[in-house]
Amino acid sequence: MHILMVLAHPLEESFAASVARAARETLEGRGHTVDLLDLYREGFDPRLSDRERGSYFNDRYDASEVSGWIARLQAADGLIFVFPQWWFNFPAILKGFFDRVFAPGVAFDNDPAGGRIVPRLGNIKLFWALTTTGSPWWVVHLYMGNPVRRLLKRGIAALCGKGLDFRMISLHDMDRATDRKRKRHLDRVRAHLSRI
Template structure:
């Protein structure tokens, strides 16, 4: 299986980077082809350009600046996002990656009236994420309503791929976690990607 792993953290020694390394190693051990996209290492520019926005609903989206990233996304049979949650949201670089690559003609198409979206990521069967947050689980789930999960599952995966297997695992209380809890989470990552 062709798996695109997208890492969104600026520090190479971060726990997010450790999660990505763990996922990549486990996937390769299972014989999958893994494409690791480290957004910071590749200096991905998250800013939507004027040309991109201007062409958004024209039927001919301007892919000039992001074509290689769009091709990597379209090739994926499984997509795994790895990121911390900051202010109950995605890091800006990951949001920009989504804004610039999950676009008309790549991730979806508009219907003839330009209203309804039709999924276009035909190869994508698995849309997973591994995340961390400094907040307790109950704050994320009950107080905030689990905004990142809702946005990824209902606002992106469901509109861009048919019958996609969506999963999200999050290590909460990251700021107070112990080395043992972090290792438990990495083992969870290994086990989950081992099911692909």
């Protein structure tokens, strides 16, 4: 399987980067190929341009500025997103990636009659998120209703693909995580990915 792994963290030595390294090593050790797309290191601009937004409901979305990233998405069999949750949401750079790359004619088609959008990512079979939260489990799940999981699973994955293997593996209370807890989380990530 060819996996596009999207990393969204500004610090090169972040825990998210450690998760991405562990995930990549595990997948490649199982014979998969991994295209690591590090949004910060590649200088991805998350801002939707006026041309992009202006063409959103036209016959053809203007993807000229993001065509290279779109080609990588279209070449993948699976997607793994690695990111921290900030304010119970995606980092802005990852939100911009969804806005600009998961676009009409790429990830979905608009229904001209105003009905449901039509999924286009038939090439994608696996859609996983490896993430951390600064808040404890109970705050994310019970108080906030796990908004990132809902957005990824019910929104992006369900509206852009069909029959996807969706998983979200999270380390909660990251701000107080000990080295031992972080190591256990990396082991957990490796164990899950080794089953792919």
